[in-house]
Structure formats: structure tokens, C-alpha cells
Amino acid sequence: MNMKVALVGAGLIGQSVAHLLHETGDFEIVAFDRDENALALLDSQGIPTRRVDLADTPALRQALNGFDALVNALPYYLAIKVASAAKAAGVHYFDLTEDVRATHAIRAIAEDSELAFMPQCGLAPGFIGIVAHALAKRLDDVREVKMRVGALPEFPTNALKYNLTWSIDGLINEYCQPCEAIRDGRTQWVQPLEGVEHFSLDGIEYEAFNTSGGLGTLCETLAGKVETLDYKSVRYPGHRDLMKFLLGDLRMSFDRDGLKTMLKRAVPSTAQDVVLIFVTVTGMRCGQLVQDVFTRKIFAKDACGTPMSAIQITTAGAICAELDLFREGVLPQSGFVRQEQVPLDAFLGNRFGKLYEGANVVATARQFALA
Incomplete structure (x- = not known):
């Protein structure tokens, strides 16, 4: 069964994530953003989109109904709000943040959760x-x-x-x-x-x-x-x-x-x-x-x-590889997931991880x- 993924943020990296996941056929990807121009670009390439005010936590939570996982490609200062919305909606969470404070907060959100929360999934950290x-x-x-x-x-x-x-x-x-x-x-x-x-x-x-x-x-x-x-x-x-x-x-x-x-x-x-x-x-x-x-x-x-x-290849490739490994059951399926829990050989052997070669x-x- 395909994994249904909400991509939150259709900027430079988000566009790349959308293309990589959509190309496989194993992910049903829908891109969320409030920028109509960014969404129109993805629409023209056959990738479903939805206009959502991503700073509005209740609206985002409602939009997430029916999804399996959320990939957050927004700026670091929105990470805590988006992770909170993911938990409330019951979807797994992955992001690219490099912010230490945001990561600590997401770790607290993940405590005792049956959902997986995996921040810092890019190049560095990642x-x-x-x-x-x-x-x-x-x-x-x-x-x-x-x-x-x-x-x-x-x-x-x-x-x-x-x-x-x-x-x-x-x-x-x-x-x-x-x-x-x-x-x-x-x-x-x-x-x-x-x-x-x-x-x-x-x-x-x-x-x-x-x-x-x-x-x-x-x-x-x-x-x-x-x-x-x-x-x-x-x-x-x-x-x-x-x-x-x-x-x-x-x-x-x-x-x-x-x-x-x-x-x-x-x-x-x-x-x-x-x-x-x-x-x-x-x-x-x-x-x-x-x-x-x-x-x-x-x-x-x-x-x-x-x-x-x-930077698109390495950042988008990394988060896609980790989402793919999670889908395959290689990574922990609940709680706070650290980058160190990703086996290097599995990452490099993954279809997205091979972008590093x-x-x-x-x-x-x-x-x-x-x-």
C-alpha cells in the first residue's frame, strides 16, 4: 500500500522532495503551501496540491486528516507548530530543521507517542x-x-x-x-x-x-x-x-x-x-x-x-531516503528518532540515498x- 504523505512547504527543497517521491509511485504526495505560484508549478507537473495557511495550526491539523506522514520543508521557526499539528492529526513527522531549540521541543512532543518524530533529516544535520x-x-x-x-x-x-x-x-x-x-x-x-x-x-x-x-x-x-x-x-x-x-x-x-x-x-x-x-x-x-x-x-x-x-539533491535526497527507510520498517516506528539510528549502509543503498553517488x-x- 502506498504511503500518503503531506508535503508542507513548496519552496526550493519542497519542490525537489515532491518530484522525488512522486516519481517512485510508492507515495501519494500532496503539497501544502499558501504560495499559489509554487503550487501552480507543481500542479502543472501532475503533483496534487492544496492551498493552506501553514502558520494556522488548526487549519493545518484539519488538512492532515487521512495522511500517514508529514514532511516539513518550511523554515525552522515554524517547525514546532507543524510538529504539534502532526501529533494532533495522528501522522508521523519528518523535517529538515537545523535549529537546536526546535529539535528539543519536538523531542518533548514525541515523548511517549505512538507516532514517529524525526527532525534534522537533511544534509547537516542529517x-x-x-x-x-x-x-x-x-x-x-x-x-x-x-x-x-x-x-x-x-x-x-x-x-x-x-x-x-x-x-x-x-x-x-x-x-x-x-x-x-x-x-x-x-x-x-x-x-x-x-x-x-x-x-x-x-x-x-x-x-x-x-x-x-x-x-x-x-x-x-x-x-x-x-x-x-x-x-x-x-x-x-x-x-x-x-x-x-x-x-x-x-x-x-x-x-x-x-x-x-x-x-x-x-x-x-x-x-x-x-x-x-x-x-x-x-x-x-x-x-x-x-x-x-x-x-x-x-x-x-x-x-x-x-x-x-x-543542495537540492543532498537535502531532498536525504529526507526522502529516511522516509523510504521508515516506510520499509528499517527505522524505529514511534517516538523521537535520531539520525544516528539510520544505518549508513542502508541509507547509501536506498534508491534516494544513491543520489549521494x-x-x-x-x-x-x-x-x-x-x-
Whole structure:
């Protein structure tokens, strides 16, 4: 029997989720939004839609009658309302939020529920945590876990060396909120835009710095089991200094709406992007100090006959893979579901998870013995 899915939010990522799920024939997908233009685009491609004010919790709850699951592709600040509506309507819940506060609230909503609530199902948080946890489990004793992800323009031209490839609200939020980390075995909060480091991959120079939300629930899962755990966003060199100037010196962190307007006016979007994933896990195995490395470099390409940017492919592909694994019974069927509960092999073997592979992907998984 097909799973009936309510897709809440028909923006850039929502459109991609709709196409991927609709293409399989195993999901009855209906897209909800209040933007008539976004819905019209899906209607023209044969995907059913329904106009709903998604900020109106009672209206959303009523619209959810008869559905099996809800996929939330809205901005992070609506996640709690949408999760509450899902619980009230008796449907399973999946989202893409990177917001720590929203995730904690959704966990409380999921407590003792017969429904499954699975937030953070995107790239980071999401896939990056699945990889890090899988690598950590291969070690007898884990010393250090480093998680690095970048959604970057393939051809940077402006001073920021950046283009808008995903949610501006999410981008600003991760640049402004405190970041979880484990240092010297203790969980602590670190400041966003700090902890700058530089590295090169495939001959290209990058910088990385603290941003919020990318660890998901890994700090709790690996508490007492790892000395160092952190997540950093990857950008081209120079980006962090300019953002720190905007957010700190010009105090735009206190005027997020103004910053959003500025970025939308001045920084173009692009579909010619690249997603960089870089995870290293160091520790002991069979008495030897080793390091496992997992990398992916994913470019924009066609998926299901539709051109998609790299961030669309990785974000929509991840949540679709996890929904598909849930449908197949691979994941827990009730309560709060963490990303770490997703088996990496099952994810990569899934029809949607395979979007992380292919001819346009440079993929390596290497193990080094350290002297």
C-alpha cells in the first residue's frame, strides 16, 4: 500500500522532495503551501496540491486528516507548530530543521507517542551525523570526530565567495546561534564563526568555522565516549571575516530581517553549486591508532529528469531516503528518532540515498594507520 504523505512547504527543497517521491509511485504526495505560484508549478507537473495557511495550526491539523506522514520543508521557526499539528492529526513527522531549540521541543512532543518524530533529516544535520556515527562505531575507543560540510557556488565571483543555495533564514540562524561541541570529554557551547581552520581538498583551498545545529543529537549520543567532537561549515577563504564584520561590527545579528533583505538584494542564487562533505574520525582499533575519512563532493545534475542543484539533491535526497527507510520498517516506528539510528549502509543503498553517488561524485573512504 502506498504511503500518503503531506508535503508542507513548496519552496526550493519542497519542490525537489515532491518530484522525488512522486516519481517512485510508492507515495501519494500532496503539497501544502499558501504560495499559489509554487503550487501552480507543481500542479502543472501532475503533483496534487492544496492551498493552506501553514502558520494556522488548526487549519493545518484539519488538512492532515487521512495522511500517514508529514514532511516539513518550511523554515525552522515554524517547525514546532507543524510538529504539534502532526501529533494532533495522528501522522508521523519528518523535517529538515537545523535549529537546536526546535529539535528539543519536538523531542518533548514525541515523548511517549505512538507516532514517529524525526527532525534534522537533511544534509547537516542529517546525513553528516549518520556518517560520523557509523565511523565512530568501527573504533574501540574514539578520540576525535570532525564533521565539515559546505554548500558552495561552483564558480564564486563576489567578495563573499558565496551564493544563496538554500534557506536564507536557516543560513542566518546557524551563523548567529551558539554551537554545541565536546572538548576534553565535556559538552560545551562554542561561539559561531569562531574556531577557524584552513585545509585543501582536490587542490582547492577552503576555510571552516563553527556554525550551529550541524551536530544534531550527536553530542548526547557520544557523551562520555569521545574526547573531541565538533561541526564546522566550509566556505572559500575570506567568507568568515566578512560575515563576522556584518554580524558583529555592524551588529546585523540584532537585525536578522534587515540582514535577510540585504543578502537577498545583493547575493544572487545559483543552481551551479557543489556540496562538500568531509568527516574524519580518529581512535583506537585493535590496539592501533587509526583514522577513518569519509568524503563526498556532489555537483548539480538531473535527478528524476529534473535539473537540481547540489543542495537540492543532498537535502531532498536525504529526507526522502529516511522516509523510504521508515516506510520499509528499517527505522524505529514511534517516538523521537535520531539520525544516528539510520544505518549508513542502508541509507547509501536506498534508491534516494544513491543520489549521494554517481559519475559526478568524487567519493573515497580511506583508512590510515597513524605512526
